[in-house]
Amino acid sequence: MILVIGGRSKIGSALVADLLDRGEQVRVLVRAAEADSSGGLGGSEGLGGSVGSGGAVAETVVGDLADEGSLVAAMDGVEKVFLLSSPHPDAVRWHRNAIDAARRSEVGLLVRSSILGADRGSPADFINAHTECDRYLEKSGLPFVIVRPNLFLQNIPESTIPSIGADGAFYGDAGEARISMVDTGDVAAVAAVVLTEPGHAGAGYDVTGPEALSYADVAAQLAESLGRPVSYVDVPDDAVRQALLGAGLTAWFADALIGLYQDYRRSGRDGYAAQVTGTIADLTGRPPRSLADLLAGTAPL
Numbered sequence: 322m323i324l325v326i327g328g329r330s331k332i333g334s335a336l337v338a339d340l341l342d343r344g345e346q347v348r349v350l351v352r353a354a355e356a357d358s359s360g361g362l363g364g365s366e367g368l369g370g371s372v373g374s375g376g377a378v379a380e381t382v383v384g385d386l387a388d389e390g391s392l393v394a395a396m397d398g399v400e401k402v403f404l405l406s407s408p409h410p411d412a413v414r415w416h417r418n419a420i421d422a423a424r425r426s427e428v429g430l431l432v433r434s435s436i437l438g439a440d441r442g443s444p445a446d447f448i449n450a451h452t453e454c455d456r457y458l459e460k461s462g463l464p465f466v467i468v469r470p471n472l473f474l475q476n477i478p479e480s481t482i483p484s485i486g487a488d489g490a491f492y493g494d495a496g497e498a499r500i501s502m503v504d505t506g507d508v509a510a511v512a513a514v515v516l517t518e519p520g521h522a523g524a525g526y527d528v529t530g531p532e533a534l535s536y537a538d539v540a541a542q543l544a545e546s547l548g549r550p551v552s553y554v555d556v557p558d559d560a561v562r563q564a565l566l567g568a569g570l571t572a573w574f575a576d577a578l579i580g581l582y583q584d585y586r587r588s589g590r591d592g593y594a595a596q597v598t599g600t601i602a603d604l605t606g607r608p609p610r611s612l613a614d615l616l617a618g619t620a621p622l
Contacts (some may be wrong), residue, residue, distance in 0.1 A: 322346045322347075322348055322398050322399045322400055322401075323340055323341075323345055323346065323347050323348070323399070323400065323401045323402070323403065323516055324348045324349075324350060324382075324395060324396055324399040324401070324403070324448070325337050325347060325348070325349050325350065325379070325402075325403045326350045326386065326392075326402065326403060326404045326405060326406070326419060327350075327404065327405030327406055327407075327434070328349035328350065328351070328379070329351070329355065330395075330505075331473070331475060331505040331506075331509075332405060332434060332470075332505045332508050332509045332512070333349075333403070333405055333509075335505060335506045335509035335510075336357075336403060336509040336512050336513055336516075337497070339509055339510060339513040340379075340516065340517070341377040341378075341379060342377075343517055345517060346380070346598065347379040347380065347541065348379065348380045348381070348382055348395070349380070349381050349382070350380045350381075350382055350383075350384045350392075350395050351381050351382070351383060351384075352383070352385055352567045353385075354386075354531075354617075363373065365587065368403060373387065378511055378538045380423070382394075383518070385386070385393075385409065386406055386415035386418055386419060387414075387415060387418065388416040388418070389419075389421055389422050390511065392418060392419055392422035392423075392475065393422045393425055393426055395422075396423060396428060397420055397426070398425035398548075399426065399428060400429045400430070401429055401430040401431070401432070401516055402419070402423050402428050402431045402432070402443040402496055402511055403432045403433075403434070403516060404416060404419050404431060404432065404433045404434065405433075405434035408447060408450075408577060410483055410573050412450050412454070413453050413454055416454040416457070416458075417445050417454070417457055420454075420457055420458050420461050420463065421461075423461075423463055424461055424462065424463055427504070429464060430463075430465065430466065430516070430522060431458065431463050431464070431465050431466075432465070432466045432467075432468060432512055432515055432516055433453050433454065433455065433458055433465065433466075433467050433468070433589060434449040434468050434470065434508070434512070435454070435467050435468065435469045435470075436448055436451045436470065437469045437470060437471040437472075437527055437528070437529065437593065437594065437596075438453050438469070438584065438588075438593050438594070439451035439452045439467075439469055440455070440475075440525060440527075441593065442531075443584050443586070444579050444580070445541065445577075445580040445581050445584040445600040446576070446577040446581075447578075447580065447585065448584060449580065451469075453466050454543065455525075458481045464522040464523070465522065465523065466515045466521050466522065466523075466524050466525070466526070467524070467525040467526070468508065468511055468512055468515070468525075468526050468528055469525060469527050469528060470504070470505075470508040470529075471500060471501050471502055471503045471527075471528065471529045471530065471586050472500050472502045472585075472594075472617050473502065473503060473504070473505050473596065474488075474502045474503060474504045474505075474530060474610070474612055474615050475504070475505055475615075476502070477502070477539060477543070477612060477615070478615065478616070479581045481540065481543070482541065482543065482547075485543070485620050486559075486561045487543075487550060488548060489550040489551050489552055490552050490553070490554050491540070491551070491552075491553060491554070492507050492553075492554045492555075492556045492561070492564070493496075493536055493554075493555065493556070493561065493582070494555065494556060494557065494558050494560075494561045494582050494583075494586075495535070495536045495555070495577065495582050495585055495586065496555055496585075496586040497535055497537075497586075497589070497590055498535065498582075498585040498586050498588055498589060498590065498592075498594060498595075499533035499534060499538070499589075499590050499591070499594065499595040500533060500534060500585055500594045500595065500600075501529035501530050501531075501532065501534075501536045501595060501596060501597045502529075502530045502531065502534065502612065503528055503529050503530040503601075503609065504609065504610035504614075504615060506523070506610065507530075507605070507609050507610055508528050510601070511526060511528050511600060511601060511602075511604050511605065514523075514604045514605060515604070526598075526600045526604070527596065527598045527600060528541045528598065528600045528601060529596060529597050529598045529600070529601075529609070530597070530609050530610070530611060530612070531597060531608060531609045531610075531611050532597065532611060532612075533594075533595035533596070533597060534612065535553075535590070536553040536555075537552065537553050539612065540553040540584055542613060542616065543616070546617070558579045558582075558583070561578075561579060561582075562575050562576070562579055565579075588609075602619045614617050
């Protein structure tokens with residue numbers, strides 16, 4: 322049995338479907354409110370579409386990362402755990418709870434979704450929190466794998482495209498940094514491999530897309546895809562912060578996002594954020610999805 326924590330996320334839902342297709346028994350942790358909103362446990366509606374191609378459905382269990390006892394109960398009979406959570410001020414405590422619960426439950430492998438750059442340390446809150454969690458896992462005595470994906474390609478259609486104004490411009494604070502953005506489905510595919518195939522315990526995998534793109538590069542690809550002029554305009558952090566707050570983000574989340582992009586700017590055109598790894602091809606046997614693939618709605622052969 323594999324427990325997926327974070328099964329409602331894009332990575333988590335794709336992972337659950339992949340694991341079911343591989344014939345694995347899957348359990349998904351959901352909060353009580355999520356279980357109530359789905360009309361009960363066990364149905365596919367509560368899993369954000371996480372159903373195998375053969376119609377298999379994951380089991381669900383109520384629990385909360387803030388409650389270690391509920392995690393221990395959720396891990397009853399579980400051999401492996403995938404751990405992912407949304408960014409949150411309490412994320413480090415939550416992940417420590419899950420790691421402690423896995424240790425108490427004598428789980429055979431814990432795979433944690435981290436972030437590219439967490440192995441080097443950073444003043445950015447997003448990255449530093451992952452560094453703390455990764456170090457805690459490494460010292461826990463549990464067999465583990467750490468998966469470190471770069472920024473998600475899905476941010477482009479979900480956030481960037483809707484922000485393009487009538488003049489064709491979108492705004493950000495990435496400077497000239499190049500980022501090897503990665504598709505969430507590819508991250509899930511890597512996680513499925515390390516959860517189901519032997520020989521990965523103790524590994525840390527940097528997971529990137531096939532190319533490093535600046536936001537000027539993104540604008541050029543969007544212009545070609547959308548068939549109209551698109552340009553990227555770099556603006557100060559304060560302007561971005563006001564825009565994020567105006568969009569309803571909390572002050573913590575807005576500042577954390579700005580800190581992340583400050584780190585990307587420090588990385589520059591050829592730093593850590595621009596690295597392109599062969600992890601996806603090496604582990605899954607297929608090339609990573611590119612921005613062009615995503616915009617065209619296709620996957621590479």
